[in-house]
Amino acid sequence: MSIDHLSKIxxxxxxxxxxxxxRALEKWQPGYESWWRDLGPEASQNMxxxxxxxxxxxxxxxxxxxxxxxxxxxxxxxxxxxxxxxLVNFGMHKGDLAWQEVPGEYRTDLRxxxxxxxxxxxxxxxxxxxxxxxxxxxxxxxxxxxxNVEEGRHLWAMVYLLHAHFGRDGREEAEGMLERxxxxxxxxxxxxxxxxxxxxxxxxxxxxxxTDRDGKYQLASLAESAFxxxxxxxxxxxxxxxxxxxxxxxxxxxxxxxxxxxxxEHKTDDVRKWGGIDLPTLQKYVNFHFSVSLDLFGQELxxxxxxxxxxxxxxxxxxxxxxxxxLLTDAAYxxxxxxxxxxxxxDASALLAVNERLRDDYVVDCxxxxxxxxxxxxxxxxxxxxxxxxxxxxxxxxxxxxxxVTPDGRIVTWADWDRDHSRWLPTDEDxxxxxxxxxxxxxPGKIANWIAPPAKGINGQPLEFEYVRFN
Ligand code: BYC
Ligand code: FE
Ligand code: FE
Numbered sequence: 312m313s314i315d316h317l318s319k320i321x322x323x324x325x326x327x328x329x330x331x332x333x334r335a336l337e338k339w340q341p342g343y344e345s346w347w348r349d350l351g352p353e354a355s356q357n358m359x360x361x362x363x364x365x366x367x368x369x370x371x372x373x374x375x376x377x378x379x380x381x382x383x384x385x386x387x388x389x390x391x392x393x394x395x396x397x398l399v400n401f402g403m404h405k406g407d408l409a410w411q412e413v414p415g416e417y418r419t420d421l422r423x424x425x426x427x428x429x430x431x432x433x434x435x436x437x438x439x440x441x442x443x444x445x446x447x448x449x450x451x452x453x454x455x456x457x458x459n460v461e462e463g464r465h466l467w468a469m470v471y472l473l474h475a476h477f478g479r480d481g482r483e484e485a486e487g488m489l490e491r492x493x494x495x496x497x498x499x500x501x502x503x504x505x506x507x508x509x510x511x512x513x514x515x516x517x518x519x520x521x522t523d524r525d526g527k528y529q530l531a532s533l534a535e536s537a538f539x540x541x542x543x544x545x546x547x548x549x550x551x552x553x554x555x556x557x558x559x560x561x562x563x564x565x566x567x568x569x570x571x572x573x574x575x576e577h578k579t580d581d582v583r584k585w586g587g588i589d590l591p592t593l594q595k596y597v598n599f600h601f602s603v604s605l606d607l608f609g610q611e612l613x614x615x616x617x618x619x620x621x622x623x624x625x626x627x628x629x630x631x632x633x634x635x636x637x638l639l640t641d642a643a644y645x646x647x648x649x650x651x652x653x654x655x656x657x658d659a660s661a662l663l664a665v666n667e668r669l670r671d672d673y674v675v676d677c678x679x680x681x682x683x684x685x686x687x688x689x690x691x692x693x694x695x696x697x698x699x700x701x702x703x704x705x706x707x708x709x710x711x712x713x714x715x716v717t718p719d720g721r722i723v724t725w726a727d728w729d730r731d732h733s734r735w736l737p738t739d740e741d742x743x744x745x746x747x748x749x750x751x752x753x754x755p756g757k758i759a760n761w762i763a764p765p766a767k768g769i770n771g772q773p774l775e776f777e778y779v780r781f782n
Pocket of ligand 2 (some may be wrong): 432459462465526
């Protein structure tokens with residue numbers, strides 16, 4: 312597949328052959344650049360960062376490392392190669408050839424899915440914009456910026472689809488992406504978790520572990536889409552997403568490791584006394600980020616989701632590996648419900664339950680990471696286990712939004728919740744403590760006291776490598 316590096320917008324979609332589209336995107340570009348300057352990584356204008364830039368989608372060829380002056384990063388449009396004979400794999404169009412154009416009757420729904428997906432990408436960059444000022448090491452600073460530039464590229468990916476396939480409405484939606492802002496009271500981002508703050512690095516690692524992982528599951532479902540350009544762009548985005556989740560999993564793992572080292576070295580549970588982040592505090596952050604990320608999957612039973620599935624717009628995780636009819640017209644799926652003061656499971660239409668099924672897949676994936684953190688604790692000989700809270704805990708979307716539930720799944724009264732939630736969720740005091748640890752360490756090879764060094768560097772580089780140069 313030929314890649315055009317020389318044009319203003321690097322791409323493998325033959326942009327140069329479509330002057331109108333190219334001009335429309337080049338018109339959007341300055342707005343994007345000024346958004347990046349105003350709401351992207353703070354004070355990064357003079358930094359040279361050792362970044363991976365996508366310059367090709369070939370296996371192994373898409374990760375090109377080198378120093379980049381941050382604002383000069385070249386955001387490109389890259390779709391996974393087209394598979395000529397690709398078929399629709401689920402829903403009422405199953406067996407048809409995948410679509411290269413948007414069917415008129417699905418225009419509104421597809422646009423909505425693309426807008427929701429696109430909206431999250433710049434939102435996360437906005438949420439993370441102050442973190443550079445308090446990085447625990449140059450290695451971590453570089454990873455933050457890597458995540459940020461790729462989320463910027465993911466916005467480009469969705470804006471390309473809007474411009475290329477949705478005409479004037481698409482162009483208006485692309486403008487809207489730069490007008491809504493995370494946490495803005497007038498024009499907030501669309502989904503809840505993307506209006507929360509990411510004030511410290513613990514929150515950042517939790518976010519990239521839990522919330523970027525929602526990204527993985529949503530992108531994987533959209534990668535099944537009958538609308539082939541959406542499928543292809545999501546497939547390529549997923550390759551980048553893996554690094555974001557790596558940053559989260561290893562980041563939290565390194566904090567766990569450091570907590571254990573302090574506990575052993577000083578024979579104490581009072582990790583804070585020695586400037587670490589204690590395991591009970593980590594558990595509270597897990598509770599918070601897991602629960603707000605669960606909300607991102609939507610309601611347990613959703614006619615939207617059922618329609619998207621039937622229409623072929625959004626499938627299930629690894630749709631083609633599932634052994635069923637891929638139509639779900641008569642199938643059942645177990646979903647939770649609230650019955651009095653109990654949580655029970657009940658059979659529901661599998662079609663309406665596709666959100667819940669995706670959430671189930673997601674929970675299993677989260678648990679794998681938590682198990683890894685627990686092995687660190689176990690290997691240190693410490694008797695403590697991090698756990699995912701019950702999925703009903705602290706929910707704002709779906710059947711559990713009406714009740715208050717403890718991390719171990721007991722429905723409690725509002726009064727109980729009011730009294731006890733500070734044991735389960737980070738308190739102001741916890742956040743102030745974590746915030747007090749956030750002080751920039753920018754000497755190559757040095758690392759903050761509250762986190763262990765990474766097991767290895769980036770792209771085979773040593774830990775002492777100068778991942779970021781300040782000018
Ligand atoms: N907050 O029928 P329901 C990522 C709304 S993350 C606010 O259950 P549906 C990333 C819902 O929109 C991946 N509102 O909804 C990660 C609907 O509103 P309307 C992002 C919510 O449509 C880290 C109404 O409630 N991608 O990439 O089945 C860094 C009824 O709900 C929320 C996608 O989400 C919420 N949490 O499911 C960077 C994929 N939940 O239509 C990036 C595209 C629900 O009645 N989006 N609502 O006004 C979708 O597939 C669906 O929109 C959702 C919601 C799964 C999000
Ligand atoms: Fe993304
Ligand atoms: Fe991501």
